[in-house]
Amino acid sequence: MSLQKHHVRVGLPQQHERSYSIHIGAGLLTAFTDLIAPRTLPKQVLILTDANVGPLYANTVQQQLADRTVLVHTINVGEQAKSLASFTEVMTTLIEHNFNRDSAIIALGGGVVGDLAGFVAATFQRGVDFYQVPTTLLAQVDSSVGGKTAVNHPGGKNLIGAFYQPQAVIIDTNCLETLTPRxxxxxxxxxxxxxxxxxxxxxxxxxxxxxxxxxxxxxxxxxxxxxxxxxxxxxxxxxxxxxxxxxxxxxxxxxxxxxxxxxxxxxxxxxxxxxxxxxxxxxxxxxxxxxxxxxxxxxxxxxxxxxxxxxxxxxxxxxxxxxxxxxxxxxxxxxxxxxxxxxxxxxxxxxxxxxxxxxxxxxxxxxxxxxx
CATH class of the missing domain: 1.20.1090.10 (Dehydroquinate synthase-like - alpha domain)
Structure with missing residues (x-):
C-alpha cells in the first residue's frame, strides 16, 4: 500500500500571492521541481545545507536542476553555525558568484539551515525566493513553516532576523530514517x-x-x-x-x-x-x-x-x-x-x-x- 501524501496550505489573508503549500510524504525529495509548480525556479540557485545533510541529499536535489546554475554552500553542523559569521560567508558566496535578484535559496537541512537560509533570502538583494526542504522532524513540524528566520547573537537565540515566508515547503518523511534517537x-x-x-x-x-x-x-x-x-x-x-x-x-x-x-x-x-x-x-x-x-x-x-x-x-x-x-x-x-x-x-x-x-x-x- 502506498503511503498517503498530505498537502497543507498556508494561507495569508489579503496577501494571496504570498500563500504557499506544504507537501508531506515519502520520497518527495525526488519530485522537488514538480511539487513547486506552477512557480518557476530562477536560473540561479543556491542550496544551503550542512556537513551531515549535504552528502545524503544535496545531489538528489541538484540533479533536478541541471538546466540551472546551482551552487551548494555547506555550513558546519550545530547551533553555533547559526551565526552572523555564517551569514556573511553565504552572502560572500552569492556575491562572488554574481548571483542577482532573480535567484533562489533552497534550505536543505534542519532548523539551523532553514533559519539561516531564510534570513539570507530575506536580505540578499532585499529579498529573493527561498524554499524549505526540512530534513529533521523538528524542522518539519516547526521551524520550516511560518516564515521566522534568524541568526543567533552571543546575547541570545534568534535576536537578529526577519519574518520572510518561503515559496513552498517540501517534507520528505524518508529523511527521518537517518535521524539519531535524540x-x-x-x-x-x-x-x-x-x-x-x-x-x-x-x-x-x-x-x-x-x-x-x-x-x-x-x-x-x-x-x-x-x-x-x-x-x-x-x-x-x-x-x-x-x-x-x-x-x-x-x-x-x-x-x-x-x-x-x-x-x-x-x-x-x-x-x-x-x-x-x-x-x-x-x-x-x-x-x-x-x-x-x-x-x-x-x-x-x-x-x-x-x-x-x-x-x-x-x-x-x-x-x-x-x-x-x-x-x-x-x-x-x-x-x-x-x-x-x-x-x-x-x-x-x-x-x-x-x-x-x-x-x-x-x-x-x-x-x-x-x-x-
Missing amino acids: DFACGLAEVVKYGIIYDADFFSWLEVNAQALLQRDAETLTYAIARSCEIKAEIVAEDEQEHGIRALLNLGHTFGHAIEAAAHASGDYKAWFHGEAVAAGTLIAAQYMQQQGEFTHADVARIERLFKQFELPIYAPEMPLSQWQGYMQRDKKVKAGKLRLILPTAIGRAEVRTVTDWDAVSQAILARSAPQ
Missing part, C-alpha cells in the same frame, strides 16, 4: 506542543500512538507531521508576525531559550538541544500554572508521562535564579521590561500573560530543576 525526540517535543496549546484530541492521539511514533511507523508519523503543520498554518494565517495568537507557539521557549543560552555560554552546544530545552521549559510553565491553581496536577502528569515516553528531559538543569532571570529578560516577548509567558490553562488551551511575580516563577523553576 534528534528525533527533539522533534516530538514540538509535536506535543501543538496538542497542549491547541488540540486536546491530538494530544490524546499522541498518548495512544506514542510507541508507533517512537518506532517511526510511516503512516503514524506522516499524520503527526501533517496535523502539526495544519495547526501551525492556521495560527500563522491568523497572526503572521506574532502580535497575538502566534505567540502560543512559543510554549516552553522562554524557559527553554534560557537553558540553551546558558549551555552555549559555557561553550557546550551539545548539552541541551532545542527540543529538549522546550520540553523542560514546558513543564516549568505547567508547574507555574499548577501553583496558581489554574492547571491540574493530572494534566501536568500527562505531559510529563508523554515526554518521558519520548525520552525527553522532564527537569531543567540547575542554574542560579539570577542567571535564569537575566536570560529570560532578553526574550523577544518581553515588553516594557515585563516578562510575558505562554502558559497552559488546560490540555488544548494556552494563553499569553504578563507575569510580574518573579518569586512565583522562581518557585516553579526550582520545582522543575534537576533533583539531587
